[in-house]
């Protein structure tokens with residue numbers, strides 16, 4: 254999954270000559286927390302956050318001359334110039350690492366010197382849900398396989414032979430050395446024959462259990 | 476989409492819109508009977524308290540065959556059992572867990588126990604219904620695909636339960652002529668649907684294989700649920716039970732999880748269109764009621780409450796507490812995902828707290844409940860490990876709440892249940908007995924039932940309706956803690 258797949262576009266930006274008041278209004282109107290500032294050619298000049306703006310314009314009880322003057326100043330007086338950015342072709346996990354390391358809440362996405370999108374925390378969470386979540390009715394199986402070439406091919410061949418569609422698959426470390434775990438969502442409500450076939454092929458199905466494995470050994474009707 | 480004008484043109488007077496009155500003042504409606512049913516109840520009898528006067532002593536009557544008159548005779552009963560003999564044609568093949576011939580076992584056990592009076596039987600009549608209510612939920616193209624699949628699919632396979640083939644397994648009408656030629660060419664469907672097209676509609680998959688006449692029997696199932704919906708609206712305070720229904724996984728454009736048409740959703744949509752009522756849908760199947768939830772996800776007049784085994788592993792994977800509806804319906808979709816091996820006590824305690832909160836919050840006009848019985852410990856597909864004690868208590872709870880809050884307008888549907896011999900007949904016997912106001916505490920399974928079915932069953936049949944206590948399952952504390960977190964969250968949402 255790439256940054257291009259999850260980024261927000263188009264991006265709300267402000268020109269570096271915009272006033273602080275205009276920047277505040279943009280944040281408010283679009284309910285956003287990060288505002289990229291661009292120069293005359295549309296290149297990223299810097300970024301301001303809602304926090305920067307709040308600090309620049311302390312809240313006061315009365316609207317006085319000083320406040321009005323502050324609001325009329327150009328936003329470039331408070332802009333952060335050094336901005337961590339990403340690229341549409343970067344992997345989502347790299348973008349997530351960048352945001353975590355630099356403790357930042359958003360990444361402008363830059364291609365050919367122009368800002369083409371923006372990625373925030375909530376985009377990353379959505380991506381996580383898409384990757385791990387359920388988007389089609391399916392049963393989840395967890396299978397332990399030896400960490401060797403071709404094991405996943407052997408495993409998925411069983412699904413094909415059983416005529417059951419795989420809707421998602423990921424493979425991750427097992428606490429046991431030399432093994433991997435495959436979490437597979439299969440489009441069936443009755444995984445019993447599938448589980449039996451996976452076991453017959455020598456893999457360990459960690460879940461679901463078959464009725465015969467249960468404490469009371471309850472058997473189905475057929 | 477617009478509510479169906481045609482359906483609205485039928486004779487029954489629509490209900491008044493939902494009102495904020497307390498439940499006690501909402502029960503005594505005296506709407507006239509509809510066109511499809513017998514005489515109205517004698518005056519005054521339609522306005523009892525929560526459960527009315529104690530039911531008259533019931534004298535068992537012999538079970539006539541054929542058993543289902545098209546109209547109830549009189550209306551002495553305060554509940555109807557809706558059934559049609561052709562429903563048992565809803566089955567896929569021998570290896571498939573879903574097989575509506577389980578209804579034969581249920582009816583047989585009810586008969587052996589003398590639990591259904593002749594006037595309580597009601598047969599759905601598919602010729603009396605057009606497809607409009609079906610098309611309010613399912614896409615026209617999808618319905619065409621189901622019809623095409625049923626004309627071109629495989630011919631029938633030998634029966635799972637020996638001795639039940641014969642007079643009921645081949646479809647009459649559509650499909651008859653096609654049977655011979657499709658024997659030779661098993662997997663093809665006539666144009667304009669290729670096998671791949673049908674797969675896109677979920678037809679011809681492992682879960683929903685194609686069989687001859689699948690549209691006709693799936694439509695009959697829908698008509699059964701519609702018949703129940705109309706019955707409870709025409710007979711204030713009466714209940715309807717349709718064990719052939721509750722196929723809650725079907726989506727508007729896709730068959731899923733053994734379900735072709737979503738009869739529960741069609742019945743609910745019909746209630747909305749024709750009567751403009753608020754419907755509380757309660758789903759106690761072991762699997763999440765995903766199809767019904769999805770169909771009404773933005774409909775604020777429908778609250779869905781599904782209590783099910785967590786979808787972390789189990790099909791369909793949805794039904795998380797955070798699925799709460801969208802837009803104007805946010806907060807009207809309730810999900811209670813429970814840990815495997817939750818067992819009776821915790822399950823029932825959680826269900827009661829959630830349902831009371833849901834009724835209090837939503838104040839429904841009508842209750843539609845889905846009574847899948849696949850959360851039983853013997854069920855081969857799931858792991859909640861309930862016993863028939865839960866299946867005695869669930870209908871009792873829903874019945875009491877429906878009578879108290881919704882003027883007794885209660886339609887109970889069937890659902891999943893894959894231990895055909897040991898679980899389904901006993902569990903649904905408790906359901907019907909409750910709805911018919913003849914609740915059972917326990918009973919011996921009559922010898923006549925055992926004699927008939929034991930030789931066909933692969934396992935010893937239980938001797939009593941109530942299961943003996945099962946040995947406790949370890950890890951109880953961890954299971955209880957996780958369920959408590961879920962319950963707390965759900966109750967917060969319902970406040």
Ligand SMILES: [Zn+2]
Nearest residue numbers: 526874878883
């Ligand atoms: Zn009642």
Ligand SMILES: [Zn+2]
Nearest residue numbers: 760762849891
């Ligand atoms: Zn189920």
